[in-house]
Amino acid sequence: MQNNDQLDLIENFDEAGFVFVPFEVNGKKVLFSTENSNFLEFDWKNEIEFIETDVISKVSSEQLFSDKQVYERRVEHCINYIKESACNKIVLSRKQMVHFKREEVFTVFNKLIFKYPSAFCYLWFHPEIGCWMGASPEKLIKTENNLFETMSLAGTQKFKGSMRVKWQEKEREEQQLVTDYIVDVLGSLVTSVSQPFTSKAGGLLHICSMIRGEMDDMNDLKLLIERLHPTPAVCGLPKDLALDFLHKYEGYDREFYSGFLGELNMGAGKCSAELFVNLRCMQIFPEQVAIYVGGGITSKSSAKKEWEETVAKTMTMRSVLS
């Protein structure tokens, strides 16, 4: 917890503290520095209790109907653009407004950490930026001295009780594009790439590959981040064309959704970091929340399925809001 209300920004990723970085590379990169923060520790497993219910927070059917029409039209436009341009993939997204009582923020966060023990769960607030909460399944980068690990995560289907699932060509291709991009931008730093495997994130399954490597200098974290962010798991390929499309047609500002966040322990002889992509997240307002969701569009996408995928992704947050 930062012990003042200053807004400290980060530039070089050679600091120590907790970073919160938006999707746009030129946006404000916020740092809660270790120096200006107090640390509170508690064993949440003994402190809180979560009773699972089947209640999902409601969105009116009129709202869903109009959101669906707008999103499906955007997806169709995106598919046509991909077919006619040099773009292979664009990760289109939207935000879903859901009713919420701000007083419930800590109850909701308790539910989140209980429900998604393997995700990176966070609750973040700064008076000048606002309040965000999320349960990210995607590691952007983890470093320890000069060793690093990153992840290629893409392709989505609902978890229906088994991890032994079949992946369609569209999902396999879309994940391979992310792996190829990461291997390409990190070049000779990469030492190993795992086979793709199925990974579970709440009620969803994704295809994942782990990519590991060695930095020439253990202070090269900034360089790695600049090469990786935003990856084609949240933006698209080629990056400049995808970004241009998103700026023109996505229709809203992503702010911190699909940016990244996490701990930096750099300087004073220390060199480690663990940063996560800000997915499965929401922005909290006094009476409602904005849940952010997206999906990778390729020439093989269907607008209806892409809508359904984003609805399934909203459930990660909606199922703790009830």
Ligand SMILES: C=C(O[C@H]1C=CC=C(C(=O)O)[C@@H]1O)C(=O)O
């Ligand atoms: C962009 C999101 O997910 C990414 C990560 C995993 C699977 C994805 C997909 O199947 O499209 C996305 O690339 C999101 O959850 O908002």
